[in-house]
Amino acid sequence: MKAESEKQISKAESSELDQSSFGLSALSFPLKISFDGKRAANNLTGLGNYSRSLIESLAKQYPEHQYLVYSPKVKHAKQIDSFFEKENISLKLPKEGGFLWRSLNIIKDLAKDQVQLFHGLSHEIPFAIQHTKIKSIVTIHDLIFLRFPQYYQFIDRKLYEWKSRSACKRADQIIAISEKTKADIVEFYNINPDKIKVIYQSCDDGFKTAMPESTLNRIKLTYKLPEKYILNVGTIEARKNLRLLIQALKTVDHQYKLVVIGKETAYFKEIERELEHLALRNRVIFLKNIPFADLPGIYQMAELFVYPSFYEGFGIPIIEALYSQVPVIAATGSCLEEAGGPNSVYVSPTDVNGLSDQINRILANLQLQKEMKEKGLEFVQKFNSPQVTKQLMDCYSNLLDSATT
Incomplete structure (x- = not known):
């Protein structure tokens, strides 16, 4: 040819x-x-x-x-x-x-x-x-x-x-x-x-198809994922604002853990100090060098995706989450509303209480989760x-x- x-x-x-x-x-x-x-x-x-x-x-x-x-x-x-x-x-x-x-x-x-x-x-x-x-x-x-x-x-x-x-x-x-x-x-x-x-x-087409239960189970066992978790994906650097999510986690329902996927930078030391200060080390799982083929499965098993970045050019992880039918919370102040659409939730990247309140509100409301998943998937088709x-x-x-x- x-x-x-x-x-x-x-x-x-x-x-x-x-x-x-x-x-x-x-x-x-x-x-x-x-x-x-x-x-x-x-x-x-x-x-x-x-x-x-x-x-x-x-x-x-x-x-x-x-x-x-x-x-x-x-x-x-x-x-x-x-x-x-x-x-x-x-x-x-x-x-x-x-x-x-x-x-x-x-x-x-x-x-x-x-x-x-x-x-x-x-x-x-x-x-x-x-x-x-x-x-x-x-x-x-x-x-x-x-x-x-x-x-x-x-x-x-x-x-x-x-x-x-x-x-x-x-x-x-x-x-x-x-x-x-x-x-x-x-x-x-x-x-x-x-x-x-x-x-x-x-985003990659791998996020657009539901993985079979057998594959999800294999991924869960491989990475020792908890039964219920909130997901954050992105380089662990100051601009991505993981510290805000760590602080908000303190008052989030304790049955939920946080899974963080991303490359570590010098900012990771601040995160470690914050975890020790808030006594949250046992509620956060850090994963890195994840094979790309497994990443959609980790998204699909999450209860909620949270992306509190101060500033982004677009926010592909949000698109990946919406295709994975996971509710999204993101930060105001840049372009994340463009990526997440009208049915995702947005909070100030400096508002710890506002973030924890919204996390708890979504996790406690199954009907709201269903609506966010359905309307988020409908919205994200514009990026197909x-x-x-x-x-x-x-x-x-x-x-x-x-x-x-």
């Missing part, structure tokens, strides 16, 4: 069609769409999952095109290996290496591979791409490093700002993953809102992969078409 696609491309390239302009008519033959694949090829969580899921959805829904993933290196892991086994997804490693390859030398490879479009999946695109015939898109997930600079090292913050600001100025199109992120781009970078398209994210993928391909098509007008 891949050989057949390459023949079709060769035929199209030999036609009289002007290959310097790739409009909607260009979609009648296979395109070569390229991506910054550093995270897709190396990260097993977060932006790695997002990147692979996005590209896989495109490759499945629009198999007539080729998807070229550029990365300076590749990590061998089951998730990543299976990703690159897809017939129309290709890994592209440097022909000329160097630490600046993703920023500079990649342009030579893109030109040699005759790609029509480059999508920077996380805040950056190659320098000077605006001087080529290759159309460019950059996805901005958040500008938290500007909104909450205290959570970042000075050098890191300045580097993130420089790369993302430059990419927003140079890219032909910006994709923001939420209306809140779009507003931040306009505010901090003074970008014309018309240049920014909001395309929400989905086919719909989001179509919006993305439409964005590509419109951008390529604009070259002809």
Whole structure:
């Protein structure tokens, strides 16, 4: 099939069609769409999952095109290996290496591979791409490093700002993953809102199908999960605000434990101190390095999902919880209302009593839980992969078409 696609491309390239302009008519033959694949090829969580899921959805829904993933290196892991086994997804490693390859030398490879479009999946695109015939898109997930600079090292913050600001100025199109992120781009970078398209994210399809009871039992035994638990998923860092949830747990019905899944940072020491101070160590279970295949099952067995983060660009864990038919409590103040919808519950990220009250209220009311599950599942369909993928391909098509007008 891949050989057949390459023949079709060769035929199209030999036609009289002007290959310097790739409009909607260009979609009648296979395109070569390229991506910054550093995270897709190396990260097993977060932006790695997002990147692979996005590209896989495109490759499945629009198999007539080729998807070229550029990365300076590749990590061998089951998730990543299976990703690159897809017939129309290709890994592209440097022909000329160097630490600046993703920023500079990649342009030579893109030109040699005759790609029509480059999508920077996380805040950056190659320098000077605006001087080529290759159309460019950059996805901005958040500008938290500007909104909450205290959570970042000075050098890191300045580097993130420089790369993302430059990419927003140079890219032909910006994709923001939420209306809140779009507003931040306009505010901090003074970008014309018309240049920014909001395309929400989905989550892995594994969260969208109920696991069989036998699998759930195996997962429960493997990780020694309690009968009734509240779930929190995310890096254990100050911005995610796990401390508030720990404090609220003190006055939550004692038959419920808290399961926390996430990578530990220096902030974890604060959490440990809080647990000792409140005498809650035996009510909290920390899990890390969970195989991705088991994660949906852990969601599906939870009684409640709580996400009290001070600030997010979107909040994929909320989407995962809603697809898993778990009621959600999240924090006000960023974009989490966009992800959770009108039937999730929101509290201030500084209101301990408010959080514990809402947790107890939901856990004590089976009818409310049922309603939150049903309406949450209905709401989250707006983030379903086919719909989001179509919006993305439409964005590509419109951008390529604009070259002809």
